[in-house]
Amino acid sequence: MRVNKYISEAGLCSRREADELLVAGRVTINEEVVAMGAKALDGDVVRVDGEIVIARTLAPESAKNRGVYIALNKPVGVTCTTDQTVDGNIVDFVDHPQRIFPIGRLDKDSEGLILLTSNGDIVNEILRSENRHEKEYLVAVNKAVTDEFIRGMAKGVRVHNQMTDPCRVRKIAKFGFSIVLTQGLNRQIRLMAAAFGYRVTQLRRVRIINVKLGHLKPGQWRNLTEAELKGLLPERTRW
Structure with missing residues (x-):
């Protein structure tokens, strides 16, 4: 896997921002500074500014069947739209390899937790006002x-x-x-x-609901855990 994708899928930053880290010489693989185009292989130790980056990947059997469910700490200035003609749109900011979209919105001048998914069936379940989430x-x-x-x-x-x-x-x-x-x-x-x-x-x-921002830094994202999904959604809508 290309190291910019590895860093992005770990939730550290977007793929474009990972490219900037590579250009700045802030990324190492097995203690050696690497440049654009470098690949991270199984067993490699990837670091950014000396800190180990751990990829968050699903088990192969799960990845085939489930949708994408992400918690993002949205920074101020990012717009919660899927319109990629809008500068600073959230889709380009996350730069996920699968097609995802935000569940609800958070104002451009606000920050914090927002959920994104590839599963359109869950949006109404979470946003429906009568559910009083x-x-x-x-x-x-x-x-x-x-x-x-x-x-x-x-x-x-x-x-x-x-x-x-x-x-x-x-x-x-x-x-x-x-x-x-x-x-x-x-x-x-x-x-x-x-x-x-x-x-x-x-x-x-x-x-x-039951998903907390926790220790995510602005701009970082992570995949939701199974426990969070169970508390967030009825089983029929999770896959």
């Missing part, structure tokens, strides 16, 4: 969070000419709070905060 966010704002603000956000706010559903909100810092939503209105958290005179300065999604 939870999504958790950590939010920083431009002024001190008050008890009144927390109560108001939790109770519901009128955005897009409708009241948001009651939700769980708690203060986590002087200028920060966490919020758990079961809705997915466009720019919902930013508009809710604005209704109380607050401006969101940073927004990061850290959980979708």
Whole structure:
């Protein structure tokens, strides 16, 4: 396997970014610096900046039958669209060898967890509003969070000419709070905060249902585990 693909499929970065690492001389195979076009063979030790890169590949019998299910820590600036004429689109950013698309969206100026898949049958299952699937966010704002603000956000706010559903909100810092939503209105958290005179300065999604962002760094992705898939989807839609 070409080493740029090996690094990309390990979830470290996109294939284009792996090419840049190779050009910069930051990739080694078995302690030797390698260039563009190098291949990683079974048993080779691949490192980036001295850190071992471990490929996350499925067992052959599983890979033949299952779809692709990815958790990505989307950085600010990446757009959740499959339209590859849009600069910074999420499909080109992940650069996966199979055709995948995002489940739902995360604003261009927001960051954090988003799921991508090759299995179109699961999208409605996850996004259907009546299923009330939870999504958790950590939010920083431009002024001190008050008890009144927390109560108001939790109770519901009128955005897009409708009241948001009651939700769980708690203060986590002087200028920060966490919020758990079961809705997915466009720019919902930013508009809710604005209704109380607050401006969101940073927004990061850290959980979708049972899948957590964990230690993924911005731009990194990983395959979902079997346990995550079982908690996320009915068995009939997983394959």
